[in-house]
Amino acid sequence: MTIGNLPLAILVDRLKDQPIIVLVSMCTHFSDHATNHFVDLPRRNFLKLAGTAALSFGFFGRSQAADTNPPPKPQNVLSPDAALRRLMEGNDRYVEGKMKHHDFISERPELALGQNPFAGILGCADSRVGPEYTFDTGRGDLFVCRVAGNFADVNSLASLEFATAVLGTPLILVLGHTKCGAVDAAVKAVKNGKKFPGHIPSLVQAIRPAVKTAQHQPGDLFDNAIKQNVLLNVEKLKTAGPILSEAVQGGKLKVAGGIYSLDTGRVILIA
Numbered sequence: 001m002t003i004g005n006l007p008l009a010i011l012v013d014r015l016k017d018q019p020i021i022v023l024v025s026m027c028t029h030f031s032d033h034a035t036n037h038f039v040d041l042p043r044r045n046f047l048k049l050a051g052t053a054a055l056s057f058g059f060f061g062r063s064q065a066a067d068t069n070p071p072p073k074p075q076n077v078l079s080p081d082a083a084l085r086r087l088m089e090g091n092d093r094y095v096e097g098k099m100k101h102h103d104f105i106s107e108r109p110e111l112a113l114g115q116n117p118f119a120g121i122l123g124c125a126d127s128r129v130g131p132e133y134t135f136d137t138g139r140g141d142l143f144v145c146r147v148a149g150n151f152a153d154v155n156s157l158a159s160l161e162f163a164t165a166v167l168g169t170p171l172i173l174v175l176g177h178t179k180c181g182a183v184d185a186a187v188k189a190v191k192n193g194k195k196f197p198g199h200i201p202s203l204v205q206a207i208r209p210a211v212k213t214a215q216h217q218p219g220d221l222f223d224n225a226i227k228q229n230v231l232l233n234v235e236k237l238k239t240a241g242p243i244l245s246e247a248v249q250g251g252k253l254k255v256a257g258g259i260y261s262l263d264t265g266r267v268i269l270i271a
């Protein structure tokens, strides 16, 4: 199992009536800070999540005092609504050209020990839509999955489950954008039967349901398909069991959707 290019092992320690500790190792870096947020989950959910994680990664073990350290970024410990507000305030700064100075050097030691991003982003691979810029964030703030057409497949879903269940990330934003080339390809494939080379048809196939739905809507098909693609993927993540759906139902996670305007830099929330 990997998250991005990082090998992953999870150690789960469960003691009856004691605080529950989850220790995550990515490469040689220990992510014990992530555990602090996990103990806030309802015990039933936690055990289910921990069990799922342990079964998935096939590695049980024992950690020591992993729940005693503060998270590397205490300011990232937010409610789902507060996390969304912070994202949008960052987008305001980006739009207005008033971005903060991000001191990557002073944060490095704490972030080498762990991570607690306040938002997960499912965004397009488009080079013009970098989430860290869009929301004026620093390192360790966003857990980003990017693929052309910003749709959830099994790998991005698993990655976002990791962010939610292990890192305690309270928010996921599905971020589409105007003039998306991947959605444009899907529209051309559905409308005109256009064929694409290589593996591009797999992108088209993933976005096809959004185009099909948009075909029944009034207005511009391309714009509607972009919007519909975000809405469908928000719903897909919200209802993806067992981890994300339970976190949403328990009030620990919000799944939102937005469209980034290439012309203005503004993100408009649509879900």
Ligand SMILES: [Zn+2]
Residues within 6 Å of the ligand: 124, 125, 126, 148, 149, 150, 177, 179, 180, 181, 182, 183
């Ligand atoms: Zn795109």
